[in-house]
Amino acid sequence: MSLPVSSLKGPPVDYINAGIVIVYLVAMLLFGWWGKSRTKNSSDYLVAGRRLGPFLYTGTMAAVVLGGASTVGGVGLGYKFGISGAWLVIAIGAGVLLLSLLFAPTLQRLKIYTVSQMLTLRYGSRNATNTSGIVMLAYTLMLCATSTSAYATIFVVLFGWERWAAIAIGGAIVLVYSTVGGMWSITLADQVQFVIKTIGIFFLMLPFALNAAGGFAGISARVEESFFQWNGIGVQTIITYFVVYTLGLLIGQDIWQRVFTARTPQVARWGGSTAGVYCILYGIAGAVIGMAARVALPEIDVASMGKDVVYAEVATQLLPVALGGLVLAAAVAAMMSTASGALIAAATVARADVSPFVASWFGRRIEVNTDRNPEHDVRANRIWVLALGLVAIVLAILVKDVVAALTIAYDILVGGLLVAILGGLVWKRGNGVGAALSMAVGTVVTLGTMIYLEINAAAPLDGVYANEPIYFGLAASAAVYIIASLATPPTRPEVAAGWSARVAGRNPDGSPIMDDGAVLEQRA
Helix, strand or coil, X not given: CCCCHHHCCCHHHHHHHHHHHHHHHHHHHHHHHHHHHCCCCHHHHHHHHHCECHHHHHHHHHHHHCCHHHHHHHHHHHHHHHHHHHHHHHHHHHHHHHHHHHHHHHHHHXXXXXXXXXXXXXXXXXXXXXXXXXXXXXXXXXXHHHHHHHHHHHHHHHXXXXXXXXXXXXXXXXXXXXXXXXXXXXXXXXXXHHXXXXXXXXXXXXXXXXXXXXXXXXXXXXXXHHHHCCCCCCHHHHHXXXXXXHHHHHHCHHHHHHHCCECCHHHHHHHHHHHHHXXXXXXXXXXXXXXXXXXXXXXXXXXXXXXXXHHXXXXXXXXXXXXXXXXXXXXXXXXXXXXXXXXHHHHXXXXXXXXXXXXXXXXXXXXXXXXXXXXXXXXXXXXHHHHHHHHHHHHHHHCCCHHXXXXXXXXXXXXXXXXXXXXHHHCCCCCHHHHHHHHHHHHHHHHHHHHHHHHCCCCCCCCCCCCHHHHHHHHHHHHHHHHHHHHCCCCCHHHHHHHHHHHCCECCCCCECCCCCCCCCCCC
């Protein structure tokens, strides 16, 4: 997304708004040192010791899912399509609600760290689930790079930096506080980001924009009737939002890792549900702000500058200077919360899932996150976060279209992995053979459809951004999962018994799960 330099109103505004954003960025760095004091082992570093109560959990869940697309993009969609522009964020809220009400308590009781570990527990075979770790790593890494590129555009506007410098400096800030304090630092940063976004959207942008537009009566008198129709953005687009975002949120490592931070299953369910409702209200507010901006600022040229410019125009033209700076900080907060969440998720998957799998190619065995040396474990996790953070920054600088790469990873995530993951949670007869084949077939069909459409597309990347790959991938994956599971023996009794015990929150021998930093032993 891009925010043009011309959207700011002169040097005084630049200095004040930039100063507010700088104060915010310094605070982010301080949170890193605060988080370090609370980090004693891998559990603290990766999932905040699984100790978050309702308030902290709700804030961190809402912060990680409401990124730049929800905040800046949501306002732009409202400007272009009216109230139906809220559907993107509503779909995200629906995903959080479904995850929280249906699956979050079970996931919290498992006391695991990654999606692949859940698959291993459920199906009893690393061979059936190794691929999921690679796909999840690609997805989280590209999500981090995309978010880094996004908030860097605001630094370009405020400070006049070159794009590469904005990405490097902004990425370094997220990298520092994420590396030093892990999930505790990210959680505290998320709370501040949650508060800033709430104030910025609901208590600043919404009333100021509505007032400038003459309220709903003024909007209704000056926009097309379609602006108040629920399907103004198009039914197919709405369906796509729910398929991509709602389903993607059900299985994303970055989202699951937040579920693992909950203190109890009840916190995971009701704190997450509160976050889901908040997201829906956030989406509606963003769309209304965009509608009001369409009346108050009709001269915005979204055709040439892009719809995402609307957010910055509202912040700098409809709000007083200092408040405009706070709103710009809210945009940075939204993008940074997504970037930091994706970064620690990528590091967790890389260390717990991918590195043991790769080591097995060379006949080696790696044990990760054991409790024999907690300080050594935390240090190792920091190295992974640091290394992958640097990779994400380089990707954001060098790859001009990381969105295309993220789209490919997202399509494989949903089209290839969704059925095996959710099937394991809801269908007892599903087994490892069905899961492995469904992931393989779903991934091949998703990629194959994408390549076919790209070859025959009228314009570059039309195939990459098409909806059909996910639809065909999901259909093929579901069919293979059901047929293969029914045609082969059920999951081994000892594996099924172990899974049932973990779902109940205990070890197979009946003892409680002691989470002191240990995770499933990874046998390469």
